[in-house]
Amino acid sequence: MGELASQKHVQFIVSVEKKKDSFESVVMEHIRMNGAYWGLTALDLLGKLHVVDVEEVVSWVLQCQDDSGGFGGNIGHDPHVLYTLSAVQVLALFDKLDVLDIEKVASYVAGLQNEDGSFSGDMWGEIDTRFSYIAISCLSLLHRLDKINVEKAVNYILSCKNHDGGFGCTPGAESHAGQIFCCVGALAITGSLHHIDKDLLGWWLCERQDNKTGGLNGRPEKLPDVCYSWWALSSLIMIDRVHWINKDKLIKFILDCQDIENGGISDRPDDAVDVYHTYFGVAGLSLLEYPGLKAIDPAYALPVDVVDRIILDR
Template sequence: MGELAADKHVKYIVSVGKKKGSFESVVIEHMRVNGAYWGLTTLDLLGMLHVVDVDEIVSWLISCRHESGGFGGNVGHDPHIMYTLSVVQVLALFDKLDVLDIEKVSDYVAGLQNEDGSFSGDEWGEVDTRFSYIAICCLSLLHRLNKINVEKAVKYIVSCKNLDGGFGSTPGGESHAGQIFCCVGALAITGSLHHIDKDLLGWWLCERQVKSGGLNGRPEKLPDVCYSWWVLSSLIMIDRVHWINKEKLVQYILACQDVENGGISDRPDDAVDVYHTFFGVAGLSHLEYPGVKAIDPAYALPVDVVNRIFFGR
């Protein structure tokens, strides 16, 4: 089995941030804030966050702010709850949450809660359990969960639970590993995991492991490195992570590396990107791979960052 090419991955992430005209840079132009979160959190997990210019990044993030209190995916782009969380997470990495107008940001997020407890992603009203997780995670990191109706938010998430133990994007929606992470994460943060049938959901999640050792997002689909995060995090939160073959999953993630130029792809020999690089390294963190810092399965931030926010240490 190969080893994690950590140095190459660090160089790759730094290079993506500098290549403004590259194909990958243009493709994520509308969601550069998300890309910053994926790349910078990977650097922190590898103990290399110090290689970036913190002031430059913070200044750019603040330039993505809107009067509403929300943040866009890049300068001049419309605000959305998804980008707002990424900004909060990056500032948390840098211990710079104090640069935010926390009341304004949290009012923006709280204002997206609907009467039934669900959340919209932005002013246009799309509803998805992803947004429920994002709102709860964001407000929790800002110590402002009291701004929403948590009981209604939990009730809505529970209404999206299916007979197979999983969760969909809306009531009746198909169970999917990404949505399951969002729902389990939101329930974990709000202390509501008792609503989950842990054995039933654990069985559905461990069935996502295929012969190659990789994980897929739903039955009959190909494996993808990103599910090393979505599935593993959910299994950890419901205490069923021992139901999968960890060694085979480590081998699968390492096989998806570009050991020459850095970066991790969805499947072996595919093109790498920052998204899969983060989720691959985050998956290895959950698998306790040597040299990778521990990451919190609910907040998707290094454990030491979460401890600093909630316990001041």
């Protein structure tokens, strides 16, 4: 089994931020806030967050805030709950949540809850269980879960549960590992995991492991992808069924997706690397207790020490 090329990955993540005129940077311009969360959290898990200029990052994050209290994916972009959570997570990494008008941010997020308990992503009204998780995680980090109807939020998530034990983006939608993380994560944060049939869901999730490569996929008959080393694995950990997969084979799959010369991790071996898969590869290895990495919280998708610091603040 190979080794994690940690220093190369640090160099890759830092270089992405500096190449603002590159194709990758231009096409990611509208989701730069998410990219900042992926890259900075990966650096923290690798123990290298100190290479970043904290004040520069915090200043940029605040410039992405809209008058509504929500955050856009970049300066001048419309606010969305997706980018709002990433902004809160980035500030949490640096212990800088105190720079926020927390009531304003929390009111923006809480205002997106619908009568049935679901959440819209922004003012245009798209509904998805991703947004339920994002709202719950964000408000929990801000200590403002009391601003929403948690019971209705939980009931809506449970209405998206399928007969196979998984969850979809809306009631009746196909089970998907990414949506399962969102639903299980939201239920974990709200203390509602007892509503899940853990054996049924655990079986569906462990079947996502490809026997040949050891990688995990998001749905039946799909190719394995490094990002599911987070989405599926974190859910298995939260429902205490991670022992149902072959951890060593999954570690090997993630390590095989590295560019050991230039840094970065790809979706599958020999594909182009990117910050998204680099983060989820490192995060997956952290969940698998790979040596030298900080521990990550499977529900909040932040380093355990960051979550503990925020929780102990309560």
